[in-house]
Amino acid sequence: MSVAKLHRPMNRCPPILLKRNSPFNVVGAGLLIVAATYGLSRYTYGLFVPAIRQDFMLDQATVGAIGSASYLGYLLATLVSPFLVRRFGARLPILLGGATATLGMSLIGLANNPIWLALGVTLAGCSPGLAYPPLSDAIKQLCSAEKQSRYYAIINSGTSFGVMVSGPLALFAGPRWQLAWLCFAFIALIATLWNLFIMPGHASEADDQERAGKERTDDTRTGHEPMRVLLRRKLKDRAVCRLLLGALLFGLVTSVYWTFSVDLIAGENDLPDAGRVMFWMVVGIAGVAGGLAGELVTRFGLARVLQWASLAIAASIAILTMASGDMLVLTLSAVVFGAMFILITALYGIWSVTCFPEAPSAGFGLTFFLISAGQLISPTLAGVGAKLWDMAGVFQVTAVLCLGLLLLLPAQDIRSM
Template sequence: MYLPLFLKRNSAFNVIGAGLLIVAATYGLSRYTYGLFVPAIRDDFGLSQAAVGAIGSASYLGYLLATLISPLLVRRFGPRLPIIVGGMTATLGMLLVALAANPLVLAIGVTLAGCSPGLAYPPLSDAIKQLCRAEKQNRYYAIINSGTSFGVMVSGPLALIAGPRWQLAWLCFAFIALIATLWNFLIMPGPTRDATQHEASDNKPGGLSDDREPIRALLRRKLKNESVRRLLLGALLFGLVTSVYWTFSVELIASENRLSETGRVIFWVVVGIAGVAGGLAGELVTRFGLARVLRWATLAIAASIASLTMASDGMLVPTMSAVVFGATFILITALYGIWSVSCFPEAPSTGFGLTFFLISAGQLISPTLAGLGAELWQMTSVFQITALFCLGILLLLPTQDVWSM
């Protein structure tokens, strides 16, 4: 019996649409949009740069804890539950930010919102494995991963519309997260093999192993593999260097009065628009191999971080930096996702969760360090040092190339 696309739970429309929207809500809005509002938040609450960095780090701490819990929930309840809990956490956290009357409530809201992608994102690898044919998994995952860019892209216009009443924008973000949660509730697979999974099985997608090796034993075995060690160390370093840009790029531009408030929002929107290009990660890996793509993307993102420190009174340099950073950040996160699943084929969400746990561990540390460094020296020096550290990823490419999940 023929069913319209919106009724077929494992159709490309539903899998990509729901996955992309939950990533947009949890990553693009709940986690990364904080940086766009740093100047307004700092002024309204009278915060120092160190305090702003500490709140940013608290967001990453929430994510860090959530990524430890998410794979355990997947093993026990299937992908649906942690995805839904992540969406609900995003909704509540952003609602608290919108209603915050003091720095404590603000910090709680930012931290709670920061938990959401750690819960919702790792299970998507399992969901894709269950719902999609093997030859489509790279493409679907890369497109879903670009949801971060759509969230960042949407946040800019909403910030402009809200103007000085920036809390209204966060109310809109919370509503978007609620819609994403409801859609995923309807289509994501649960702990039992429901009709959707039977249909996917009939289409012979890549299945998941029934092996339930204890996570501790699995990690002990995997850490003996040099490629796995490179994956995890590279993920940690990637997190360290990129969160400086997400947290302080708008502050760097604002502090030097190089762009108007509208110009800063345009800069942020450009980061989001450029990130859509990261949806090509699946095709690039299939054609060129992951190692080559990661090498060139690392050089590009290091250049984008360094270029933001160049003296400029116009939009050209910041816009170029935004384009390169947005595209390569989404691309590299997709590359680490594909690499992690290829390293952990028997437990995709475990490898996925561990990889993004370490990305977040780096992101947890660096905003606080960058805020302190900016008060001791200058933010421009912090960005230049960060760009140099970024090049260390070149020493941590895979030992054997990867061509698919």
Template structure:
């Protein structure tokens, strides 16, 4: 039986003038706390967390993977709520999940409690991120949609960049950092509560049933395959890069500076819309797949040079944020009739790969070693250029 949703990309929202900038800023902020903090910062504090709880490599992989399992569980819920109710609801739920999950992490007394906090925090971007495709399509002029989406997507970089200085300040007190993250999520959630528009019941509005069969479009297959594999290779860097640097250099401070460079470079992802407008989606995607792959593979090879590891961080930070923006733009081109469903499924596949990646890495590291794992992941990322995105 075919399941149907109601697309919120049709009429049914008011369009107050001058709201685009406020929506962009609020969206960037919620992405910063849900993606940049709640989801990706586990790797930043991994050496301290692993030492305090005495975690094995396999256990670390399973806990890190729980964040992505949480995302998978929430992605379709967020997309469904966006189409069936309104985008505002899942976005606010995502902010609350980020705050609650990070508070649980900050107070965890056991590995099980830590895993639950990581899981709950991981649900937050799954709830909050896909509905913004509906918000963008509905409340932004078509010529500005790539740019607005790129700015919102770059929130990940802002969140990662913010986490680094706080980690330096907190030192070994990683719980303090997570508590501050949680309160930032609370503030940002209230900001979105007062900024995001509500859907109005407009007379003569025609609701459109959207079949899930459209996810089987032949033209979507390269997108879905590339998204899945990109999730696997990129999460290796997010999860294990800081630990790799700490183990091989013995300089934890350099690892945190590396994280700050990664985040600051990711902020430049806000210009992804301009790149696509100038060079086209296909060429930009192919170039970035190779660039991200080179950044991943080169990290263990450049370990002896502080400039080299910062160069790898900058390359990955820029490339990852732009690549995720490109996947979002690619999806919105294909699934115009139900942006949040197609968009949500694309990022569901990225996170499916990211959920499997830490678990795979946790079992491969004792066999291959961390360095070879990074080289293999980088080469696989370069191969993603073979999946052809629209021009």
């Protein structure tokens, strides 16, 4: 045996794992931060509301107010994130998002009174608003053009993985529900540390100079214009207006399902707690299919895929009111909604980047700000509607409104970011 072989390291990592822009690192780090900030920090609160109400002796109004604080935190963070990207690059806001998720969920896990609980929920709610918009810039910097849509769509499906994890942990924790939140916080910490080593900083860093230089050459006039000027100019574009109105409507209609679907099926079908958690998990598992958005856009075009997905998600909302205890129909609704929700969010993300090529995070942030603005408004409107009709009637009206997305499709064919 040669001396060279004797001194060869025994546990050398494959080069693909060490390379910062390898598929494993870019997709893995991005997917995990989305799972932690969106799937766990933001969407899991509703799953624990019964336990929270019991332990802290809160009424429905207080629980709702805490949930609204989470949405408001997200909206404010979404406005701040693009400015941080333009000033410091993608890495800082992504790390801040991971840190607020870790801190917020730790506070929820350790809270012994409603004030600390509310603070934790609000901080956790801020995290996706900080971390998600910069991912578009990071993908543009780290990935070649032909891979960007595919990688983004897979990363976007991280929400589903977070929802999938939350269900089993909720069942495992049982009455010790705060232990589950401490586990969520640990996942967020791991995601933050991974992104620390993977995500790019400012475009002026040595390894990003060439790519950033090309982008500035493509559009030197708009590359550094103030955000206010950029948005004023973009809002005159019909394609941008279609994108933003569609995002707002999408947030309005889907929030009804996220907020009241479990309540609807529990009231009509008398499902036990385990059945409700399983329904929630099916929604999350189905969302993994949304990772195919990049492939579908490349093959069929964004407008056609968005048209199909809008019809499907409207149907999923409508058929939930027709279940009448039929578990097959309930499961069908959960599968279609979960898959189409993640798919459509990815489609809006891809569309926003094509509308804002000179500032991807600005378009990303504004689009998802409007989705969340709709999600903030909708539960209140649905609650008022439920007093006038019943909740099944609210879902039927929501399904009809969802068809309005068909009037707000992109006019031009889009097949990549």
